Amino acid sequence: MAAGGTGSAKSFNFKVVLLGEGAVGKTSVVLRYVENKFNEKHISTLQASFLTKKLNIGGKRVNLAIWDTAGQERFHALGPIYYRDSNGAILVYDITDEDSFQKVKNWVKELRKMLGNDIALCIAGNKIDLEKERHVPVADAESYAASVGAKHFHTTAKLNKGIEEMFLDLSKRMIERQSEDTHKSTTTSRSNRTKTVTIVDDEPEQPSGGGCCGSS
Amino acid sequence: MREAMEHSLKPYKTLLRKFEGMSPIFSRKQKNRQPLKTKSTNTRGTDNPHLWGEEIKDGVVYNVYLRKVKYFNSVTAPPSNTTRNPISRTNTDPQLLSYSTTASLSGEEYSGIQWETRREYVIKSATLERLVEELTQAMNHMDSSFINIFLNTYQSFTSTEKILNLLIQRYTLASDRHSGSKSRSMKKGTKLLIRKSVQSVLTMWLDENPSDFREPPNYPCLTTLMEFAKNTMLNKELTERCRRKIERWKNEDEITDSDSVCSGSSMNSSADSQFTFSIVEEVDNMMNPREFHQMEEDYIAEQLTYMDATLFRQVVIPHCLGTLWSKRDKEDSIASTVKATVEQFNKVSYLVISTILGDPTLKASLRAKIITKWIHIAQECRNLKNFSSLKAILSGLQANCIHRLRRTWTAVPKDSVVIFEELSEIFSHENNHEAWREILMKEGTAKFVDKSSTIRSRTMRRKSLKKELSSIVHGTIPYLGTFLTDLMMIHSAYPDDILQNGYINFEKKRKEFELLAQIRLLQKAAQNYHIHSDKDFQKWMDGVKIYTDEQSYHLSCIIEPLSPKTPSHKKSQFSFGGTWRRRSAIFHWSSSGSSTSSEDGVSVSSSDSPAPGLMRMSRSSSCSSLSIELSSISSSSSLTPLSPRYLSPTSCAIKVSMENNSDQGNIYKSILVNHEEHTPAVIATALCKYQKDEEPISSYELVQLLPDDEEMVIPDKCNVFYAINQSAPDLTFELRKKQSPSEKRPVLKKRNSRIKLLIKKKSSTS
Numbered sequence: 001m002a003a004g005g006t007g008s009a010k011s012f013n014f015k016v017v018l019l020g021e022g023a024v025g026k027t028s029v030v031l032r033y034v035e036n037k038f039n040e041k042h043i044s045t046l047q048a049s050f051l052t053k054k055l056n057i058g059g060k061r062v063n064l065a066i067w068d069t070a071g072q073e074r075f076h077a078l079g080p081i082y083y084r085d086s087n088g089a090i091l092v093y094d095i096t097d098e099d100s101f102q103k104v105k106n107w108v109k110e111l112r113k114m115l116g117n118d119i120a121l122c123i124a125g126n127k128i129d130l131e132k133e134r135h136v137p138v139a140d141a142e143s144y145a146a147s148v149g150a151k152h153f154h155t156t157a158k159l160n161k162g163i164e165e166m167f168l169d170l171s172k173r174m175i176e177r178q179s180e181d182t183h184k185s186t187t188t189s190r191s192n193r194t195k196t197v198t199i200v201d202d203e204p205e206q207p208s209g210g211g212c213c214g215s216s
Numbered sequence: 217m218r219e220a221m222e223h224s225l226k227p228y229k230t231l232l233r234k235f236e237g238m239s240p241i242f243s244r245k246q247k248n249r250q251p252l253k254t255k256s257t258n259t260r261g262t263d264n265p266h267l268w269g270e271e272i273k274d275g276v277v278y279n280v281y282l283r284k285v286k287y288f289n290s291v292t293a294p295p296s297n298t299t300r301n302p303i304s305r306t307n308t309d310p311q312l313l314s315y316s317t318t319a320s321l322s323g324e325e326y327s328g329i330q331w332e333t334r335r336e337y338v339i340k341s342a343t344l345e346r347l348v349e350e351l352t353q354a355m356n357h358m359d360s361s362f363i364n365i366f367l368n369t370y371q372s373f374t375s376t377e378k379i380l381n382l383l384i385q386r387y388t389l390a391s392d393r394h395s396g397s398k399s400r401s402m403k404k405g406t407k408l409l410i411r412k413s414v415q416s417v418l419t420m421w422l423d424e425n426p427s428d429f430r431e432p433p434n435y436p437c438l439t440t441l442m443e444f445a446k447n448t449m450l451n452k453e454l455t456e457r458c459r460r461k462i463e464r465w466k467n468e469d470e471i472t473d474s475d476s477v478c479s480g481s482s483m484n485s486s487a488d489s490q491f492t493f494s495i496v497e498e499v500d501n502m503m504n505p506r507e508f509h510q511m512e513e514d515y516i517a518e519q520l521t522y523m524d525a526t527l528f529r530q531v532v533i534p535h536c537l538g539t540l541w542s543k544r545d546k547e548d549s550i551a552s553t554v555k556a557t558v559e560q561f562n563k564v565s566y567l568v569i570s571t572i573l574g575d576p577t578l579k580a581s582l583r584a585k586i587i588t589k590w591i592h593i594a595q596e597c598r599n600l601k602n603f604s605s606l607k608a609i610l611s612g613l614q615a616n617c618i619h620r621l622r623r624t625w626t627a628v629p630k631d632s633v634v635i636f637e638e639l640s641e642i643f644s645h646e647n648n649h650e651a652w653r654e655i656l657m658k659e660g661t662a663k664f665v666d667k668s669s670t671i672r673s674r675t676m677r678r679k680s681l682k683k684e685l686s687s688i689v690h691g692t693i694p695y696l697g698t699f700l701t702d703l704m705m706i707h708s709a710y711p712d713d714i715l716q717n718g719y720i721n722f723e724k725k726r727k728e729f730e731l732l733a734q735i736r737l738l739q740k741a742a743q744n745y746h747i748h749s750d751k752d753f754q755k756w757m758d759g760v761k762i763y764t765d766e767q768s769y770h771l772s773c774i775i776e777p778l779s780p781k782t783p784s785h786k787k788s789q790f791s792f793g794g795t796w797r798r799r800s801a802i803f804h805w806s807s808s809g810s811s812t813s814s815e816d817g818v819s820v821s822s823s824d825s826p827a828p829g830l831m832r833m834s835r836s837s838s839c840s841s842l843s844i845e846l847s848s849i850s851s852s853s854s855l856t857p858l859s860p861r862y863l864s865p866t867s868c869a870i871k872v873s874m875e876n877n878s879d880q881g882n883i884y885k886s887i888l889v890n891h892e893e894h895t896p897a898v899i900a901t902a903l904c905k906y907q908k909d910e911e912p913i914s915s916y917e918l919v920q921l922l923p924d925d926e927e928m929v930i931p932d933k934c935n936v937f938y939a940i941n942q943s944a945p946d947l948t949f950e951l952r953k954k955q956s957p958s959e960k961r962p963v964l965k966k967r968n969s970r971i972k973l974l975i976k977k978k979s980s981t982s
Contacts, residue, residue: 023542027708050645067645070708071541071700074558077565077611078697080619110765114616 011061014174016167017083018068019107020092021100025126027070028157029092033167034066055171062171083111087174088120090166091150093141095125096133101141108148118181120173121150122166129156265336275343276350277719286331341719344374348382355413355420363417367425368732369725372539373712376428376437384444387414391448415449422457427532427553432469435462506756508571513589517596519753520564520605524693525745527557528604531696533732533739538707541700557696561608566762568612572621573763573771583775584627587613591628591636598639600745601659601692603652610640617765617772624776649698660692660738691744694735702731770931774938867891868937868947872902872918875952884948891937898936902951914954921948 018026034051055062069082083089091107093100104123111119123145125136138154145152151169155162265281272278339350347366354362370379390402390410402410418441422429429438442458445451535541535551543550572586590609597606612618613636625633644651710724763771867890873883885905889898899913918930922944930939930949940947 025708027704031709050648069701071538071702071704072697074555074562075611075697076562077608077615080616081611081614084619113769 011063012171012175012178013063014065014087014171015085016064016066016088016090016170017086018066018070018090018092019079019083019104019111020073021094021097021103022071022073024092024094024097024100025157026092027068029090029124029126029155029163030066030068032157032160033163053167055168057168057171057175060175062175064167064171079110080114083115083119086115086119087177088122088170090122090124090170092124092126092155093136094127095136095141095154096127096130098135101125101136105144108150112148117149118177120170120177121148122170123150123152124155124162124166125152126155126157128154128161129158268335270340271337275346275719277340277342277715278337279340279723281336281338282333283336284331284333339722341714341721341723343719344378345382347720347722348379348386351417352383352386352410352413355416356409363420364424364733365722365725365729367421368534369537369728371428371534372537372707372725372728373720376431377440380437380440383414383418384440384448387411387444387449390414411449415451415454418445419454419457422454422461425532425534426461428534429461430465432465435465438462506752508586508756508760509589511753511756513592514596515750516593516753517600517602517605518747519750520593520597521600521602521693521745522747522749523560523754524557524602524604525691525742525747527553527560528693528696529739529742531557531735531739533736536696536700536703536732536735537728538700538704542704542707554696554700557604561604563757563762564605564608565612565615567757567760568609569615569618569768570760570762572618572624573768573775574761576771576775578775580623580776581627583621583624587618587624587628588632591632591639594639595635598642601690603642603655603695604693606639607643607695607697610636610643614640615768617768620772621776643695652695652698656692656694656734656738660694660734660741691742692738693742694738696735699731699735703728706731777941868940870940870947870949872905872949872951874906875950889936889940891935893936895930895932895934895936895939898930899951902949906951916951917954919950919952920944921950 018030020026030051034053050065050067053064053066055064067082067086069078072078089107089111091104093104108121108123111121123141125138125141142152151166151173153162153166153169155166157163265283268280268282270277271280339347342350351363351366354360354366387410390407392404392407422441429435429441431437438458438461442455442462445454445458531553532551535554541551541554568590571590572583578586590613594606594609594613597603597609628636642651642655643649706724706727710721710727712721712724713719714721867888869886869888871884872887873885885902887898887901887905895918896913899916899918900909902918903909903911903913903916914932917932918936920928920930920941922928922941927950928941930936
């Protein structure tokens with residue numbers, strides 16, 4: 001169906017959300033990435049619910065719409081509205097702050113639960129310019145990322161490192177996923193047995209016991 | 217660089233205009249010059265001054281703008297000793313740059329001069345000390361703009377204590393007795409002026425931003441100020457004011473010790489006394505404790521609005537600044553007033569979710585009624601211009617656990633769904649929240665809801681007709697989130713210290729203040745609510761059980777399992793910002809229920825409008841798509857007629873096999889599950905049948921095997937009978953050893969690859 005499919009002259013439109021605790025440097029990462037844009041347009045209007053970036057990967061045109069929730073992290077209920085329908089997510093934490101890494105884990109859990117494998121994930125350990133104050137061990141972060149099928153990147157918006165690579169990798173994976181999905185939907189694979197459903201319940205809450213047989 | 221500056225010029229235009237209006241120096245000149253017009257004969261054809269360059273002087277970097285000033289008549293030249301005010305003001309002699317005539321400059325008369333070009337100095341960045349100096353000079357020139365910017369943003373680069381000390385220092389330096397060299401070089405008149413302006417700044421500071429000084433328990437800055445006013449400035453009035461403030465705060469802070477909300481609390485009482493609504497009588501007749509369904513929609517909206525207005529008015533403006541707000545403090549004290557509004561917002565969202573999911577046994581139609589009620593409450597909030605609770609309610613309705621309840625949503629009346637869509641459009645992300653910003657512009661400080669607003673639709677108008685008569689003057693409560701994001705953007709995009717020399721980037725502060733000033737205006741407008749607060753409502757709200765995300769999602773799945781073919785997010789009923797009906801959708805999402813394809817449903821229809829609306833989803837008509845979904849559900853459930861395995865309405869038989877037992881063939885044991893049995897009990901029965909009853913129950917999990925090689929893990933403490941997905945042709949289960957958490961991780965990913973929570977109540981098919 002349509003442009004995500006197998007056509008030759010195709011362009012991809014992806015929505016990417018940036019998630020993470022406040023002050024981990026999400027905005028700086030995006031601004032750094034789309035910098036050429038921000039001087040003239042976005043900054044002068046000072047208003048940008050998302051920033052855009054155009055890429056060309058192996059002849060494929062890719063348009064990224066990057067959504068940043070900066071400043072609204074504490075509005076708890078907004079998460080789903082932001083990440084629903086996104087193709088990729090970048091989960092940013094601050095390497096000097098363990099709590100921010102924990103927050104990333106929570107986001108991964110929620111995203112996987114709600115969107116399954118339909119979303120490509122990147123985990124960004126930001127502020128590596130502050131390596132001396134690192135509180136999140138590299139090994140921990142990388143093995144965690146691998147365990148949830150996310151790619152881990154070491155970034156610093158300040159020195160502009162790792163950011164370009166991260167977005168490029170994410171874009172490539174989003175393209176792959178989309179092509180895969182197109183393929184799958186035509187060949188209806190019926191294979192591996194590991195697809196299971198799990199209900200992650202930290203605090204299982206039992207609704208009103210038995211006998212609740214209200215008919216509907 | 218230059219381009220960026222040109223862009224940033226716009227705000228100055230306004231600022232400069234203000235300065236012209238306010239500066240007494242300027243008006244003096246105007247008197248001399250007769251009608252003086254700054255109307256454009258500018259080369260650019262506007263009255264925009266244009267950037268000429270930068271000038272650095274004594275710890276200040278100025279942007280210098282050139283402006284042509286046109287004269288009508290011959291005018292008298294300004295006295296040549298006009299003090300140069302470097303903040304942002306026109307400089308005349310001796311810096312006049314050009315004349316249209318060649319008139320001699322020698323005399324006092326500039327006869328025949330048509331226009332002149334003047335330099336205007338705008339502070340770009342400066343050292344802290346210089347900024348404080350400018351602060352007092354601005355006071356001399358009644359330049360409230362500079363003072364406002366400074367007082368509302370200084371917390372992002374320094375502390376109250378520091379500024380206070382610098383001001384005190386400046387005062388002392390200008391005292392007659394001071395013997396420093398710098399002091400001696402000052403004229404007596406200048407000294408007097410400085411002392412006067414320091415006093416004015418301090419007074420204004422305490423008046424406008426009293427919360428800066430509210431530092432319980434000892435109020436060190438205010439105490440310092442009081443001492444200084446008493447002993448040095450001999451300002452009895454200010455001393456008295458400080459004393460009274462300390463006294464009052466001490467009382468208040470003792471009472472509400474744990475209450476983090478500061479200042480403005482006196483407003484509450486005044487608002488109480490002003491109430492004009494007469495809901496009270498009606499309220500008193502209602503039963504106690506109150507139930508959600510017993511409360512009128514407009515009553516709930518009003519009560520929420522009262523709470524929001526109170527909190528919003530108490531927001532300490534500088535707390536919204538990116539630097540302060542984004543601080544990841546572990547203590548709650550920072551930006552507590554902003555946090556309080558966010559907490560209220562979250563509370564309302566959770567309230568929506570709790571009321572809808574609270575009773576999982578409710579019929580879909582009754583649950584739909586609750587949703588409908590919330591939609592109408594949201595609408596009432598809209599009428600009250602309470603955008604905070606409006607957005608909170610909409611967010612609650614769009615939360616995963618509510619959003620996915622398709623069967624319930626189909627039972628929501630169409631016109632309510634339309635209202636919901638329209639309300640959601642207010643917060644559409646389209647064009648960077650254009651709709652919301654527009655509304656805020658139009659209605660923000662207006663007293664009435666803007667009836668002509670494009671966002672307001674016929675349905676809303678129809679509904680609001682009823683209220684027309686009682687339409688009372690309203691305030692406005694904005695959704696603070698967009699402001700916070702904008703402020704974060706400025707904070708991240710502009711450096712604090714451009715030259716890395718310790719100069720404070722004051723230009724950035726100006727930009728930040730533009731937004732802060734808007735919030736402040738809205739705060740003033742928020743005083744226009746006259747709602748009587750009802751303590752019972754607060755009590756009810758506090759009494760409602762709030763679920764965690766996990767809990768509510770779990771409940772949601774019990775209420776309405778999804779068909780195994782469609783992961784929840786695929787058939788999004790609601791797109792971003794709830795914009796349903798599109799004019800020019802760029803993304804096209806197929807609404808077919810095919811399982812794995814989501815991205816392949818994407819099409820590009822327009823290439824040249826990249827940013828705005830990139831992600832909008834196409835949906836021709838919400839109702840038709842809802843009915844499609846309905847039919848898909850009914851068809852899937854019709855595949856699974858109530859089979860004999862249900863032995864009674866309260867029990868059923870399931871087949872349980874043991875993991876790693878498959879080599880012995882497909883051995884399974886039949887187990888009877890009744891409607892009161894929870895997971896541990898069922899596992900125990902199964903283990904018993906396999907003669908493994910000595911093994912700990914908790915190390916096993918029960919997994920339902922579904923068609924297409926899918927599985928569902930039954931949660932540990934779940935009521936199995938209701939958790940079973942009976943759409944499967946066979947109720948087959950597997951008992952397997954739990955994996956340790958470390959082993960679990962890689963699997964988790966795959967497991968979640970298709971989340972289909974298929975817990976279904978048996979009743980749904982009966």
